[in-house]
Amino acid sequence: MSKLNGNGRDVNKIVNAAVTEYHSKPEELIPILLKVNQELGFIPAEALELISERIHIPESRVYSVASFYRMLSTKPTGRHVIKFCESAPCHVAGGREVWNALLKELMIQPGETSPDGKWTLKTTSCLGVCAVGPVMMVDDDIYGNLTPGQIPDILEKYE
């Protein structure tokens, strides 16, 4: 039996591949969840159930871990995920103005996904590139030395 999720991806197949990659070990739960999250954009309920069955730990514990870590999401995310650094060096370097520009442009609040499913806005802990703050990540691209004026141009690059 194979289940397809909203994106048409085969959850069963993705979970199996992730579990196999990490040798079905319970202590590898976090890498497994990261892998599934990366493939699907989030960890749907049926994936939590499948992982629980495959590595023989209670589903409650799988959920407790999936909901604990910032990089794991149990809710669907947009096509592009913006992670804005909210750390002090970026804050001091003018991060607040950039953040306000971002909120204004996206018209969503942190943690939310835009109604068209294009954007999810998140804050992130320090990305460690403080020399070029303020910093944000759009998917895997890092943007540094940000100014409020650059925000519309950057967002425009993404389909």
Add this chain to the structure above:
Amino acid sequence: MTYFRSHILVCNDPECLEKGSMEIMQALKSELSSKGLLDEVQILDTPRIGNCESGPEILVYPEGFHYINLSKENIPFLVEEQFLKGRPVNDLLAPPKKEEAQELGEPTAKEIRVVLRNCGKIDPQNIEEYIAEDGYQALAKVLTQYSPDDVINTITQSGLRGRGGAGFPTGKKWAIARDSVDGQKYLVCNADEGDPGAFMNRSVLEGDPHSVIEGMIIAAYTIGASQGYIYCRAEYPIAIRTLNIAIEQAREYGLLGKNIIGTDFSFDLEVRKGAGAFVCGEETALIASIEGKRGEPRPRPPFPAVKGLFGKPTNINNVETYANIPQIILRGADWYASMGTEKSKGTKTFALAGDVKRTGLIEVPFGITVREIVYDVGGGIKNDREFKAIQTGGPMGGCLPAEYLDLPVDYEKLTQAGSIMGSGGMVVMDDETCMVDIARFFMEFIQDESCGKCVPCRVGTRRMLEILTRICNGEGRDGDIELLEALSAEIKQDSLCGLGQGAPNPVVSTLKHFRSEYEAHIYKKECPAKVCRALIRYEIQADKCVGCTACARNCPVNAITGEAKKTHYIDPDICIRCGICKQVCNYEAVLVT
């Protein structure tokens, strides 16, 4: 008034005139005219656009594009791209203004590089380059000439203390782990560098991974561990990749795995990736995370050296601690102990950030003063403003004011001053920083990162954040300062782990050194640094405003009125204090009061 969708400002300073700015103006006019855009785009001449070094130069509004080194030949293309197609011509744009943003430049006179000695100099993906810099010689020396006790003695004599922040003597820690009797022991490297503004460990992992691996193998030999883990935060994908390459190469060279360099000592290493939880930097939470559980701390004792990963004795050190080991073995304990102060030996890496001219990574001997770090190594405060405070030790650290500029930096002195060493983040703040806002900011971070296991941290930090937020919003009440102090004392005393125990620190230290700012917010409803929105207002100074309309056009809520070339006015009832008008004004006419 005629409406133009774009404005071109052409510099008419003598230097630019000489370089042909009038020709540029003529060319712009004729090109716009031929494209039928003259009634949509306005051309104005104005002084002081840039510094004229790269003239002729123009500014295009509302976007604020700054084009330099223009010639008549550029104009048709520029007009077509910018005004017909609506996209900037990147080749002609002035480079963005920025201060030096080099992560690791040449060392200044006050720096000594031990941990960072190879960073940026060798290829981290080629083990042979590390070996050529005396790499793995310390390991060979230890495995062939040293007993585990010899290593412990050397490290103890060197005075090396844990670089993760707490400063526990490394030799002592290893001795405890060595004395724990169990068949299986583990070695862990804490590379979960989560402190905002701290990226020392990332640079070492990305620039010189083998120094960490070599330090770990020596530690494993000393305590008798056969398996090691490097727990690295997932926000550092390049560090993880570099480490995996380095581990693979070390295995190929017989430096990891079975019978290391032909001896009967065996040890192997694995990288474990975090998933974004600040609290996992706490050692018991980190252990839980490696075991595949929620990263929640547990009470100590038992300490990990007795009962750690998978219930077995475990030695945990920070990246920087391990990276120091090979150098101490090779150059001797006395050499290392010759640097630093009485109780803090050697060097420390710091990530210098915030309002200093040269931000980036530094490595300095203990005992250096804050002033030397800020002014000699960091080059002074940006825009030559005043130094206000330095925040050390990450979110659980504290802010020190100008009176502490001559404080020698070591573990004890920083603690006595009300801050902590922490892992090595240093954020310099100028006089435009509001200390209440900074305290609120750190509390927001801590409240967000609290794992939720114990009540003082989970609930207490939230209450503190609420109080700080209302103070910043101009709704502070009489008694709030006392309430913050009481909460601080209780959270510090009753929390389970270092995160909660250190959580009140930003508030305690700012209350200690900047109490008058809290009082100004609460009793006078003023923000002395002009940061807290609810307590400031924006005004346009009539004598400076030239009526360029830039502020009115950019105001998101249309709070600014005024005719072109006449003084503009901001309606305080509509104004949301976003500060965009101040940013776009080229005449410094917008004043914050």
